Amino acid sequence: MPIKSRRELKSIFGNNNYWFNTYKFKNAVEIKIRSGDDVIEFLVPKEMVSTSSVRLFVLWTTLPSIVLIIIALIFLKNQTKPLVKLAKAAERFGKGDYVNNFRASGSLEIRKAAFEFDRMAKRINRHLNQRAEMLSGISHDLRTPLTRLKLQLAMLKQKDLTEKMSKDIDEMEKMLNDYLQFAKTQSQESTSTINLNDLLKSIKKDFNNNKIFLKEADNTIKLEGRLTALKRSFENIIQNGLNYGDNVYIDIQKGNKRVSIVIEDDGPGIPEDQYKNVFKPFFRLDKSRSLNQSGVGLGLAIVEDIINSHGGNIQLGRSKYNGLQVKISLPF
Secondary structure, three states: OOEOHHHHHHHHHOOOOEEEEOOOOOOEEEEEEEEOOEEEEEEEEHHHEOOOOHHHHHHHHHHHHHHHHHHHHHHHHHHHHHHHHHHHHHHHHHOOOOOOOOOOOOOHHHHHHHHHHHHHHHHHHHHHHHHHHHHHHHHHHHHHHHHHHHHHHHHOOOHHHHHHHHHHHHHHHHHHHHHHHHHHHHOOOOOEEEEHHHHHHHHHHHHOOOOEEEEOOOOOOEEEEOHHHHHHHHHHHHHHHHHHOOOEEEEEEEOOOEEEEEEEEOOOOOOHHHOOHHHOOOOOOOOOOOOOOOOOOOHHHHHHHHHHHOOOEEEEEEOOOOOEEEEEEEEO
16 A cells, blocks of 8 residues: 655654755655665665645546536526526417517627517517508408498398398408407417416306316326417317317317327318418318308418417327317426
């Protein structure tokens, strides 16, 4: 084992009665000890001798390293915090939330990226608002001539002709209402905390229909979203189920950080090869299940847009009641 010579020699001979020479020999340390008037000289292999400065060396290299690591972590945290803030703002904006309190911070490069993100978000919002206002304006302007046509038909004496024309006018009004509903989904709505059980119970109460069967989740499920938009999407699906089936069954299933809302009916269903097509705007299915037969085919397109903007997804399938199954998955 290595010998700690300095400590041992000092305890026996004192401070000034011995000395070392580590340079004279390549593989040995020369040790001289004064004993009276004589000097004793002997050699010790270097592998048997340990220097007392090793611990100091390790200490002086470890402590500055720890200090530098702590400083680096603090610096990195201060630099990554603006990036995390920017990522959260982008996530909120991607879900349709209006980001109006975002402030750029951090290094020059991060500030520039945040500034460009803010400009992009404002341009997109401006574009969406212009499109929504255009649809609302067109739909509103068309209501006036339709109202005049209704009044003129009411004054006609040819009942058969007036009934057919009244049906066409009613269908046009239904189309305009669909356009307005589509425009409303593009408008900004603030995000709030939503109790999913309470939301679906209120929807069932509004329908006031004993053919809607709701199975609530065992635990309270709260998610962040736009209340009016989500309520509109659920109402659309439930209304379709009531239109084309006798009963509607709603089941809330809680998973790991996601919740599934399964809405099923006992109607004719939809052909499997048309599942993707029914989500396309203005697509109308004229076969087994005549979706949106009095509308313009925007119902499910609006629903998909709302669900996707909340970070969720929607899937169609065959229900256990031989009708249509609509499964909506949302994060919470």
